[in-house]
Amino acid sequence: MSALVNLLVVVAVMALVIRRQMRPQRLDGDRRFWVLPVVLGALALRDPRxxxxxxxxxxxxxxxxxxxxxxxxxxxxxxTVRLWRAEDGALWATGTKATMAAWAGMIFIRLGLYETGAVLHVHQAGSALLLSLAVLLLVRSLVVNWRARMLEAPDRVAGLR
Structure with a gap:
């Protein structure tokens, strides 16, 4: 994919993810949270540049x-994601101000890496950004799902203390 297409994909995915993360949403144990990161990662790894x-x-x-x-x-x-159990027992999650700060921090880190590459005259393909986004989404989902499992099994948490 061209750098422009990669950039458009990244911007679209980020807008979708940020919008979804800032709204309360019910966590579903059957959700395939890994699909989008795997697709983005595969697209990035196909790029020879x-x-x-x-x-x-x-x-x-x-x-x-x-x-x-x-x-x-x-x-x-x-x-940074807030997790809670509703009265009906369903598990919910939503982003917080700290979530937005984490996004801003990641963007600044990414810009710093691109600037470092530019100073060193290293070409950085848009697929690097795509791969980074894939890893970011996968790790975030793994952490949230792990935290959700710990809320579902309080006896396991007590055993860890």
Whole structure:
């Protein structure tokens, strides 16, 4: 995919995810939270320009730093989501102000990595951003789902203390 198409996909997915995260939504245990990240990741990994072959080590290092950052920020993001049980027993989740701060932090980190690449004359494909978004969404979903399972089984949480 071209850089413009990658960018449009990223912006569209981010807008959808942010909008959904800021509204209360019922958590469904059967939901396939991993589908969107896997699709985005597959699209990103298909791009032969994911790594700048003229600056392989620097490019791979920047990509690795970006993925490490989204692993951390995805985890932070997952912990900022408010979870609660409704009167009918259903589990609900919604984003908080901290969730928005986590998004802003991730955007600033990403911009910093792109600026670093530009200073080092390393070409960074839009697919790197797509891959980062895939990892971010997957990690966030894993953390939220883990937290939700802990709410469903309070006796397991008591056993961990």
């Amino acid at each position: 994911l790594i700048d072959h003229e600056h392989t080590v620097l490019s791979a290092t920047l990509l690795g730093c970006g993925l490490a950052a989204v692993l951390a920020m995805g985890s932070v993001w997952g912990w």
